Amino acid sequence: MTSGPRTFADARRWALIGSELTFEAVAGLDDTGYAAPSALPGWTRAHVAAHVAANAEALSNLVHWAATGEATPMYASADERAAGIERGRVLPAARLTAWLRRSADSLEAGMDRLTEEQWRHEVVTAQGRTVPATELPWMRSREVCVHAVDLARGVSFADLPADFLAALCDDVTGKRAAAPGPAVTLRAAAIGATWKLPGDGEPVPVTGEPHDIAAYLTGRDTGLRATDGSPAPTLGAWL
Incomplete structure (x- = not known):
């Protein structure tokens, strides 16, 4: 990994940018639009x-934990997490969009x-x-x-901040390094960065933007190919 470390200020900025991209992506969606794949x-x-939206509320639980010291899990259980998504996905379009924005705004406000001290509290x-x-x-x-x-409303990984993409690649590579999988060396010549996935066999060299x-590492289909022209190795689940 050769990109620079992310900072707290970076993450706050990226969260706002990502939220705005999400709001733009759902703008104007009706029930039919939301029902599309x-x-x-x-x-x-x-x-x-x-x-x-449910993620914002779950993270708000951790904000409450940090602020008060009262242990407040993100989700009561895996089943509760899944049930929340199921309840949300059948909401009328206007209510789903409103929940998405309201939960994001509430998280940011929280x-x-x-305080500086509360930010250091562990959750x-x-x-x-x-983690702090x-x-x-x-x-x-x-x-x-x-x-x-x-x-799938026109936003692509190319629209995300370049420094976020580098941080994302660092983060996902670190997670994948602890799990079984193919050995891959990924090079982004445009920014002079390299990420290495330790794993089985000789490392497969892959070069791309x-x-x-970032899309490949997070399990999205990008059509990336190894330097010999073969498809990039298939990776397992990221999260």
């Missing part, structure tokens, strides 16, 4: 929007109120990781930026 297999746009993510609250803006920026693309590499 998203870029995620088996999910409609309404599924994606409900997931993003983060704005945290536990839905994956069971114990300063990680929450990064978690949100990753959510809104990637899912703005998944809404940063936005295509």
Whole structure:
């Protein structure tokens, strides 16, 4: 990995940018538009929007935890998380769009109120990781930026901030390095960055634009190919 480290200020900025891209992507959607397929297999746009809205409320739980010291999990359970998405996806279009914006605005307001000391308080993510609250803006920026693309309304990875894409590649590479998979070396010549996935076999060299590499690492189909012309190795689940 050769890109620079992300900062707290970066993550706050990216979260706002991603939210605006999400709002733009759903603008004008009616019930039919929300019922159309998203870029995620088996999910409609309404599924994606409900997931993003529920994520804002879940992260707001962690903001409350950081502010008060009261342990407040993101979700009561995996079943509760899934049920929230199911309830949200059947909402009328106007109510789903309103929930998406209201939950995002509430999360931002909650983060704005945290003091410097509260930001250092530890919380536990839905994956069971114990992290300082300063990680929450990064978690949100990753959510809104990637899912703005998944809404399949004209936003692409190329529309995301270049520094966010580099940070995303760093983050996903770190997660994938701990799981089984093919060995791949990804090079983005445009920014002089390289990411290495340790794994089985000789590393397969793949070169591409940063936005295509980010899409590939997060499991989106980009058509990336190895330097010998063969398709880039298939990766397992990211999250």
